[in-house]
Amino acid sequence: MKAQVLLTDTTLRDGEQRSGFAMNTQSKVRLARLLDQAGFCQIEAGIPAMGRCEKDVVCRIMDLRTKAKIAVWNRMRREDIAHSLDCKPDIIHISAPVSDLLIGTMLKKDRPWVAQTLTDCVVFARNKGYEVSVGFQDVSRADAQFIASLAGDMRRLGVLSVRLADTVGTLTPMKARMLLEYLTEQTDIPFGIHTHNDLGMAVAIAAEAVRGGAATVDTTLFGIGERAGNCDSYKFASAVRNNLITKPAAADLATLRADAEAILFSTEGAKEWHKYNEGDNDNDNDNEEITVKHDALVNSPDYAGRDGLCTHTSGQIAV
Amino acid sequence: MKMVKKSTGLSSSTDKLIITDASLCGLQLSGVETQALRAYYRSLLELGIAYVQVPYSAVTLLTSELQPGHTVLSVPEDCKAIPPSFAGYLCTREVAAGATIIECAWGSTPPAFADEIRWTADSALFFQDYTAEFSKMTTECEFCPRNADDFGTALAVEWLLEGGRRLTAAFMGTGDYAPLEEVLAALHVYGILPPSMRLEKLPGVAEAYRQLTKTAIPEHKAVLGSALFEVESGVHVDGIAKNRHCYEPFAPESVGAARRIVIGKHSGKQSLKLKLEELGLHGICDLDQLLHLVREQSMHIGGSLNDEIFAALAKKAAGGNKA
Numbered sequence: 023m024k025a026q027v028l029l030t031d032t033t034l035r036d037g038e039q040r041s042g043f044a045m046n047t048q049s050k051v052r053l054a055r056l057l058d059q060a061g062f063c064q065i066e067a068g069i070p071a072m073g074r075c076e077k078d079v080v081c082r083i084m085d086l087r088t089k090a091k092i093a094v095w096n097r098m099r100r101e102d103i104a105h106s107l108d109c110k111p112d113i114i115h116i117s118a119p120v121s122d123l124l125i126g127t128m129l130k131k132d133r134p135w136v137a138q139t140l141t142d143c144v145v146f147a148r149n150k151g152y153e154v155s156v157g158f159q160d161v162s163r164a165d166a167q168f169i170a171s172l173a174g175d176m177r178r179l180g181v182l183s184v185r186l187a188d189t190v191g192t193l194t195p196m197k198a199r200m201l202l203e204y205l206t207e208q209t210d211i212p213f214g215i216h217t218h219n220d221l222g223m224a225v226a227i228a229a230e231a232v233r234g235g236a237a238t239v240d241t242t243l244f245g246i247g248e249r250a251g252n253c254d255s256y257k258f259a260s261a262v263r264n265n266l267i268t269k270p271a272a273a274d275l276a277t278l279r280a281d282a283e284a285i286l287f288s289t290e291g292a293k294e295w296h297k298y299n300e301g302d303n304d305n306d307n308d309n310e311e312i313t314v315k316h317d318a319l320v321n322s323p324d325y326a327g328r329d330g331l332c333t334h335t336s337g338q339i340a341v
Numbered sequence: 342m343k344m345v346k347k348s349t350g351l352s353s354s355t356d357k358l359i360i361t362d363a364s365l366c367g368l369q370l371s372g373v374e375t376q377a378l379r380a381y382y383r384s385l386l387e388l389g390i391a392y393v394q395v396p397y398s399a400v401t402l403l404t405s406e407l408q409p410g411h412t413v414l415s416v417p418e419d420c421k422a423i424p425p426s427f428a429g430y431l432c433t434r435e436v437a438a439g440a441t442i443i444e445c446a447w448g449s450t451p452p453a454f455a456d457e458i459r460w461t462a463d464s465a466l467f468f469q470d471y472t473a474e475f476s477k478m479t480t481e482c483e484f485c486p487r488n489a490d491d492f493g494t495a496l497a498v499e500w501l502l503e504g505g506r507r508l509t510a511a512f513m514g515t516g517d518y519a520p521l522e523e524v525l526a527a528l529h530v531y532g533i534l535p536p537s538m539r540l541e542k543l544p545g546v547a548e549a550y551r552q553l554t555k556t557a558i559p560e561h562k563a564v565l566g567s568a569l570f571e572v573e574s575g576v577h578v579d580g581i582a583k584n585r586h587c588y589e590p591f592a593p594e595s596v597g598a599a600r601r602i603v604i605g606k607h608s609g610k611q612s613l614k615l616k617l618e619e620l621g622l623h624g625i626c627d628l629d630q631l632l633h634l635v636r637e638q639s640m641h642i643g644g645s646l647n648d649e650i651f652a653a654l655a656k657k658a659a660g661g662n663k664a
Contacts, residue, residue: 038606038607039573039574040561041568041571041603041605041645042568042573042603042605042644042645043605043606043644044606044607044639044640044642044644044645045640045643046640046641046643073636075636123584123586124580124587127580127583127587128576128579128580128583128587189588190588190589190590192530192590194495194498194499194502194527194531195498196472196499196502218590219563220526220563220590220591221494221523221530221563221564221590222491222520222523222527222563222564223495223498223523223527225490225491225492226491226492226494226495227495229467229492246561248577248588249569249570249590250562250564250566250569251561257490257491260490261464261490261491261492264468265468288643
């Protein structure tokens, strides 16, 4: 009997980080709706700490989704998580670097600091009544024992799952399988895999991670993402079709791609939105509000002076 | 499965990998520009691979460019006049002119007359215990994984990491072989790329390929894409500025590319600061205000901003400051 693997989608978060990509609110909400209809169990909708635009997106997606759980991405910062709470998502996802390279270079901290800070953030979100998932960045260059130790901590804190990110796409398929086999032996928390396609192996690494015990595979539409992109949901489902049952299935993803292509690869996203909403009676007022804001913004000859839609952050972290 | 390795005409050094590119056999060459064909063939050899596999029809087109000692000739079944001196002859029957290479599906029994066996495999092998399968072969066997379902690179890389030393791949995965450029980049990342390989020549191969096939290489194609090293997100710019290893699997220069900071929706203040310096506009405006404008404009146009637009926004923000 074929095993089942759940696909999660991060087109709206990591996918959008492809250089040169900038989806507007309408496009993101429209895509989220399609992803929901396609049967993804989880959609990573964005990063609320980016500002009001992103929060608007997440809130709209929360309103419109029917089945998928909506996750939002956070750095290990309480202030980021506080932004997420404003959106009342289903899942608060907290991401932590786990390689010494990122911990030392980016955070200028050490492993105990990461363990403690991550714990504090998880407890903070859990105490607010939220389901929490955790992402480990740069597992391909991290110490497996440290990963296992952190994962064990997360399990004890009631974290839903741990997502392992091959941040620079340098895992090999076999190493991915061995890492997952080791980690699933050490702790029974569900693991997911998040791959990058820098060496053309995003699909293969994800497939081997599943063989090693990963329960979920994080994917994007058309494999879009930073540099060479992420694991393409359709390609993954197609590639493993004889060996695994994926949810969504490849056939559903083929339909989704056809519908999503115009939104993702066209600057006409706003027009798509208007077209889409002509026959949609749900949340009309909300839609109108967003549309009016958008039009007012882009049509304003002097929008630089406006009290704009977006607040400021100093940047974001991608995995 | 018969795992024999017979004597071969292909060189067999113990200290290097022997990689053959078969992309020319996956292209329709009738009507191609001869100069473009020659340039592409030459660029592949300049990359440092051992052999280029060419179809019989290409021999007369390559003429003086042809280096038979570095070329495997793909021989049609009905070919009568087989030219001598090639490093190997890929065919389905025994060839008197030199080493006969026979392609065999993984697990099949090769013909006794083969001097060299090229084992082919598709994605089915990936779902088996491929390391156990690899261990049945001698490392001198040649492996040629197909790229069906995107497993070609993975199989090729795992084969070489398991000690395999001979591989056939194809630039851009042409002809459904493992993409050569991905395999080479992986070897570079894993520290087993032979020093004779010159990955910085990849853009030249890509350009020659584009000229030959009249096909653009996708800008986010792994290893080759022109936009791979465009860095936009705030933390990536920041991280790479601190240590490029943080968010780059390999240095852009190692594959003949260059990093470029792109300004867009995901930019952070560090990116803006660097770009302002690059444009000679350092300190002209408040970064928070500029970041605000950049995000709005990026979403408006649905993409990143070119330098001209960015400079205009900076000046606009500067004007706002003065007001």
